[in-house]
Amino acid sequence: MGLIVQKFGGSSVANAERVMNVANIVTETYKAGNDVIVVVSAQGDTTDDLIEKAREINTHASKREMDMLLSAGEQISISLLAMAIEKIGCPVVSMLGWQAGFQTNSAYSSARIKTIKANRVKAAVDKHQIVVVAGFQGINKYDDITTLGRGGSDTSAVALAAALHADKCQIFTDVEGVFTADPRKVPGAKKLTEITYDEMLELATLGAQVLNNRSVEMGKKYNVEIEVLSSLKRVPGTIVKEVANMEKMLVRGVTKDTNVARISIIDLPDIPGIAFRIFGKLAAKNINVDIILQSVGREGSKDIAFTVSMDCAEDAINLLNEIAELQGKNIVCDTEIAKVSVVGAGMETHPGAAAMMFEALYEQNINIQMISTSEIKISVLIDKADADKAVLAIHNKFIPTES
Amino acid sequence: MGLIVQKFGGSSVANAERVMNVANIVTETYKAGNDVIVVVSAQGDTTDDLIEKAREINTHASKREMDMLLSAGEQISISLLAMAIEKIGCPVVSMLGWQAGFQTNSAYSSARIKTIKANRVKAAVDKHQIVVVAGFQGINKYDDITTLGRGGSDTSAVALAAALHADKCQIFTDVEGVFTADPRKVPGAKKLTEITYDEMLELATLGAQVLNNRSVEMGKKYNVEIEVLSSLKRVPGTIVKEVANMEKMLVRGVTKDTNVARISIIDLPDIPGIAFRIFGKLAAKNINVDIILQSVGREGSKDIAFTVSMDCAEDAINLLNEIAELQGKNIVCDTEIAKVSVVGAGMETHPGAAAMMFEALYEQNINIQMISTSEIKISVLIDKADADKAVLAIHNKFIPTES
Numbered sequence: 001m002g003l004i005v006q007k008f009g010g011s012s013v014a015n016a017e018r019v020m021n022v023a024n025i026v027t028e029t030y031k032a033g034n035d036v037i038v039v040v041s042a043q044g045d046t047t048d049d050l051i052e053k054a055r056e057i058n059t060h061a062s063k064r065e066m067d068m069l070l071s072a073g074e075q076i077s078i079s080l081l082a083m084a085i086e087k088i089g090c091p092v093v094s095m096l097g098w099q100a101g102f103q104t105n106s107a108y109s110s111a112r113i114k115t116i117k118a119n120r121v122k123a124a125v126d127k128h129q130i131v132v133v134a135g136f137q138g139i140n141k142y143d144d145i146t147t148l149g150r151g152g153s154d155t156s157a158v159a160l161a162a163a164l165h166a167d168k169c170q171i172f173t174d175v176e177g178v179f180t181a182d183p184r185k186v187p188g189a190k191k192l193t194e195i196t197y198d199e200m201l202e203l204a205t206l207g208a209q210v211l212n213n214r215s216v217e218m219g220k221k222y223n224v225e226i227e228v229l230s231s232l233k234r235v236p237g238t239i240v241k242e243v244a245n246m247e248k249m250l251v252r253g254v255t256k257d258t259n260v261a262r263i264s265i266i267d268l269p270d271i272p273g274i275a276f277r278i279f280g281k282l283a284a285k286n287i288n289v290d291i292i293l294q295s296v297g298r299e300g301s302k303d304i305a306f307t308v309s310m311d312c313a314e315d316a317i318n319l320l321n322e323i324a325e326l327q328g329k330n331i332v333c334d335t336e337i338a339k340v341s342v343v344g345a346g347m348e349t350h351p352g353a354a355a356m357m358f359e360a361l362y363e364q365n366i367n368i369q370m371i372s373t374s375e376i377k378i379s380v381l382i383d384k385a386d387a388d389k390a391v392l393a394i395h396n397k398f399i400p401t402e403s
Numbered sequence: 404m405g406l407i408v409q410k411f412g413g414s415s416v417a418n419a420e421r422v423m424n425v426a427n428i429v430t431e432t433y434k435a436g437n438d439v440i441v442v443v444s445a446q447g448d449t450t451d452d453l454i455e456k457a458r459e460i461n462t463h464a465s466k467r468e469m470d471m472l473l474s475a476g477e478q479i480s481i482s483l484l485a486m487a488i489e490k491i492g493c494p495v496v497s498m499l500g501w502q503a504g505f506q507t508n509s510a511y512s513s514a515r516i517k518t519i520k521a522n523r524v525k526a527a528v529d530k531h532q533i534v535v536v537a538g539f540q541g542i543n544k545y546d547d548i549t550t551l552g553r554g555g556s557d558t559s560a561v562a563l564a565a566a567l568h569a570d571k572c573q574i575f576t577d578v579e580g581v582f583t584a585d586p587r588k589v590p591g592a593k594k595l596t597e598i599t600y601d602e603m604l605e606l607a608t609l610g611a612q613v614l615n616n617r618s619v620e621m622g623k624k625y626n627v628e629i630e631v632l633s634s635l636k637r638v639p640g641t642i643v644k645e646v647a648n649m650e651k652m653l654v655r656g657v658t659k660d661t662n663v664a665r666i667s668i669i670d671l672p673d674i675p676g677i678a679f680r681i682f683g684k685l686a687a688k689n690i691n692v693d694i695i696l697q698s699v700g701r702e703g704s705k706d707i708a709f710t711v712s713m714d715c716a717e718d719a720i721n722l723l724n725e726i727a728e729l730q731g732k733n734i735v736c737d738t739e740i741a742k743v744s745v746v747g748a749g750m751e752t753h754p755g756a757a758a759m760m761f762e763a764l765y766e767q768n769i770n771i772q773m774i775s776t777s778e779i780k781i782s783v784l785i786d787k788a789d790a791d792k793a794v795l796a797i798h799n800k801f802i803p804t805e806s
Contacts, residue, residue, distance in 0.1 A: 016459035056419035069482035079472035
């Protein structure tokens with residue numbers, strides 16, 4: 001009993017059969033006595049198909065027009081889902097982002113939600129209508145349509161749950177929840193019952209790809225209980241909340257990220273401000289730098305290495321070449337690497353966690369190129385070819401497979 | 404020089420190449436010194452594809468949700484066309500129906516435009532931006548999306564031309580203009596340079612399918628000069644206006660309509676009010692009746708026959724069966740018929756026109772089942788099998804092929 005926001009991604013509504021499946025989940029929740037707001041993404045490959053249509057015409061289309069184009073995708077899926085719910089016989093109304101009151105800034109294609117004027121949604125909920133809301137989209141102050149960027153529907157759902165003080169926000173995906181590692185690669189991977197926002201953030205950043213990061217940040221900020229679960233298999237998922245049941249597990253997950261490039265600058269003059277000039281320039285161009293490592297080089301010089309996501313590597317190198325102090329320096333970019341990480345709030349109080357991780361890698365004869373640690377994670381950079389083997393070995397070390 | 408509204412139908416924007424073609428037409432008009440507002444329909448088969456998606460889920464979906472679904476079609480086409488115009492390098496902005504200020508009543512799927520709050524379109528035109536507007540759609544007073552029904556984009560274009568006092572409204576289609584008969588069927592068919600609104604209305608009703616009727620009515624009401632022309636072949640089209648150059652031609656066109664059913668009720672009691680009960684009941688259900696013929700039947704009885712469009716026939720018969728006086732009466736429905744008509748303001752002053760038409764049919768040994776006349780048209784009902792032959796014979800009689 002209460003108000004539940006349910007979010008379904010593109011694969012969950014990919015065809016008529018899947019749409020009916022979602023309608024069944026929604027109406028079962030409704031018939032159990034809850035009010036339900038559903039947030040949906042565009043069907044299956046719709047967004048990619050629309051992007052392809054645009055590319056055939058203009059590869060440099062303005063972002064305003066791209067947002068106009070792409071937001072048609074959710075318009076199709078919300079109306080189809082509403083029709084499916086009508087067929088089951090429950091009262092329902094679909095709403096576009098602007099109708100549901102999503103007001104954003106004007107950063108087309110990656111807009112931020114400024115506020116949700118949810119009075120229309122609330123009025124419908126008060127009449128016990130199921131409300132089907134288009135995720136991923138809103139309008140700016142010019143009444144132009146904006147989109148929140150890929151994965152934005154998760155954010156739409158959590159933001160709506162926060163605005164309406166919903167009891168829960170359920171994110172339905174094609175996996176059963178958050179696992180300690182990718183279950184397709186690591187046979188012993190376990191589904192977590194609960195996880196904290198911070199742990200989830202680390203896992204999301206590291207490539208677990210279950211839940212959009214901004215949605216987790218928003219959930220943490222407004223204390224929205226988020227559940228990640230499968231739309232195809234009806235079993236309990238993973239609950240993301242402020243304080244999670246620790247389950248006596250040292251780590252929450254082992255992840256790998258192969259979409260990473262390491263850029264090294266060798267033999268820099270050891271003068272003040274050089275690091276600021278490098279990373280300030282990258283930040284100004286919105287290039288996120290992950291691990292940074294500075295080491296003492298030969299006499300009076302130093303080496304700096306850092307990682308960026310693969311698709312930013314070229315831009316980053318071009319920017320470095322603009323810096324006067326780096327003229328003539330040896331700048332090396334390596335993309336044959338992977339970042340493997342263990343995440344878990346339990347590690348904070350367990351000084352041996354890093355050692356356990358390094359031991360697992362040593363046993364597999366895997367060389368560590370860089371190391372980075374935070375309170376709840378340890379990441380290492382290794383050869384891309386060793387990544388799957390490393391994840392398996394580390395997982396087996398921290399989370400032994402039950403016999 | 405001036406303000407021109409250009410409307411392009413679905414086939415004109417069916418793929419990337421066609422969209423670029425439309426962008427070329429629009430920007431040429433713009434570069435010639437005009438301000439241009441473009442109204443577009445959904446691409447090619449998009450609307451049909453969306454209807455099919457809906458049917459797979461719910462064959463009785465609410466009209467509100469159908470309108471939500473279908474209006475996504477123009478959202479895709481306006482953004483793609485705007486991108487094509489951006490590529491050519493002209494300033495452009497796309498607008499959905501609600502952004503362009505189309506306010507309608509709440510008759511979902513066949514809404515009527517109540518007013519156009521065109522201040523946003525006007526502001527863009529004042530800045531000499533090309534404005535690409537989604538045809539076929541608007542919003543009602545609840546901020547819900549409505550559609551104007553099939554062919555509604557023509558109406559959107561003419562209404563916008565009227566609201567902004569545009570100098571001309573050009574309706575681009577896949578034909579070169581309005582012809583005296585279907586040029587695929589009648590080799591001697593001629594393109595008309597000009598035609599009056601009234602003649603165009605008769606032609607449109609009769610199945611010429613070039614221009615939506617409501618748009619012609621609106622053009623007449625607000626005196627908007629409409630030009631029908633081809634988006635593929637750059638030649639002058641047909642201009643629809645209040646007073647047309649008569650070109651010494653007796654008739655404007657010969658058309659056939661095979662989407663017609665004749666319903667006959669035999670041996671009705673000759674009591675007052677029966678015709679009112681029949682046609683009042685049909686009107687209440689929005690079934691348009693075309694030709695009505697009442698004849699004296701056997702002693703003290705009468706026969707009534709009328710035509711409706713084929714898809715209304717079943718509904719009409721069901722309604723007739725609800726009328727007490729018709730219980731047990733013989734109600735016959737014939738769909739193997741065609742309505743063939745000649746249209747032309749010149750006929751008013753030419754008493755021999757009907758005789759010429761009947762002579763042409765007699766020469767082909769075609770039997771006439773029903774006759775209906777108005778000031779500017781004569782229609783006959785004949786066997787469907789004879790329709791093409793009849794059109795050709797009548798056309799040759801009135802508009803002899805040049806040698």
